[in-house]
Amino acid sequence: MFMRLTHGWRGDLLALVAGVATPLAFAPIAWWPLAVLTTAVLLAVWLFSAPRRAAWRGFLYGLGLFSVGISWVFISIHYHGYVDLGLALLLTLLLIVVMAMFPLLLGALLGRLFPQGFETRATRYKLLLVFPAAWALMEWTRGWFLTGFPWLSLGYSQTDSPLAGLAPLVGVYGVSWAVVFSAALLVGLLLDKAGRIFYSAMLVLLWLVAGVLNDVDWTRPHGAPLDVALLQGNIPQDLKWHPDVRRPTIELYTELTRQHWDADLIVWPETALPAFYYETESFLNDLEAEAQQYDTDMLIGMLTLDKDKRRYFNTMMSIGTQRGQYHKNHLVPFTEYLPLKSILGGLVSFMQVPMSDFSKGGADQAPLKVADQYAGISICFEDAFGEEIINALPEATLLVNVSNDAWFDDSWAPPQHLQMARMRALETGRPMLRATNTGISAVIDEKGRIIERAPQFQVASISATIQPRTGMTVYAVTANWLVVVVALLLIGVSFWRLRRAPVE
Incomplete structure (x- = not known):
């Protein structure tokens, strides 16, 4: 048979x-x-x-x-x-x-x-x-x-x-x-x-x-628990980079931020600030001064430009207690950068993808210090690579992933992506904060369990208390x-x- x-x-x-x-x-x-x-x-x-x-x-x-x-x-x-x-x-x-x-x-x-x-x-x-x-x-x-x-x-x-x-x-x-x-x-x-x-x-x-x-x-608590807030602006992908939407977007995220000054750490999603750092530096200085009044640190997604070398980066910036930057390193081929650009440039010109010529930030970037802890940062699908996430250990006591899954609408991609972030928390024994533009934003504990989750395609913010952790899992040591x-x-x-x- x-x-x-x-x-x-x-x-x-x-x-x-x-x-x-x-x-x-x-x-x-x-x-x-x-x-x-x-x-x-x-x-x-x-x-x-x-x-x-x-x-x-x-x-x-x-x-x-x-x-x-x-x-x-x-x-x-x-x-x-x-x-x-x-x-x-x-x-x-x-x-x-x-x-x-x-x-x-x-x-x-x-x-x-x-x-x-x-x-x-x-x-x-x-x-x-x-x-x-x-x-x-x-x-x-x-x-x-x-x-x-x-x-x-x-x-x-x-x-x-x-x-x-x-x-x-x-x-x-x-x-x-x-x-x-x-x-x-x-x-x-x-x-x-x-x-x-x-x-x-x-x-x-x-x-x-x-x-x-x-x-x-596999890991142990490190320091006091943190109150965190993740913001989800729900800006449609087709409008995200439109000049007329820039100011309303900034105002929306500022308003959501001011609702959470009681948090130790506030996280904005990937490129939530739809502009270059040099274009919004004055705004960020004012926002940082306000955050310092409430003893709150922030992580904000934006673009940064190296004017001398004419390179730009997909960046997460920390403001508040200490300024720091993480530039995305694992770029998506044909959307964030073009392999063999001199040969293939003409073949893929039909792809009208905004901001599609990023530079790599480098594999040796240190975790960012926020709220007296160290955060291992990943941007977008970087959290799909466990062997890269553990590069932030053992110094990092929490993980932060920011993404813009609006590219995939209401498909299976955002839930699949969230599941991968949960695996990174399991592998490292660290809590994972995941802030996204349209969803699915979530707070994940060191066991990969979802503590709080925002609804998709809604303006939302979620608050939770997490416990930073230290120590190395077997996987973190052996990859x-x-x-x-x-x-x-x-x-x-x-x-x-x-x-x-x-x-x-």
């Missing part, structure tokens, strides 16, 4: 359906058990596939996964980048196809390097050692190749599951490993009758241990290298063992 289901076009269809269903495991739907079930389907059809068929099924899975999960890029390209409908669809499809190449290559490599079909010894190596390790390496590679696009890594779907307890040890890719390992155990339960007690015991043990780890405090090294070792040992004593 199982062989008939995975044979030929039926197996291909199962791979496609598994990919289509997997985004439902992520926010906003957040049916997190589905990530294990759909991955189990893919592993099962891979298990009985020749290399070419495994590659094709990997591609079908990726096509379904990214067509459903990141189709929101079309919104930013067409509606806010003003690219023609046909070309916007083509660019969206191109990104989806490029992303689908990762599971395609993984399927091809696994099919080529490891024996096809079901033999108890070989299957246990493939299911329990090779598949989970190779998947983690695939997601890790996707997180840095061509500057990285780590969206929809399976670990993110588990922020509300017991497996979240693994994040402070092994990060999001380690949690993905645990998802695939769980899926592999389910496949083993189905196919290996002699080993069902073993597979069941391993599955229960994994989830019990991960659940217990959720209660471990992704623990997962990478162990994965490579397991794959290498499995390949050597199976080649040394092949299945007869």
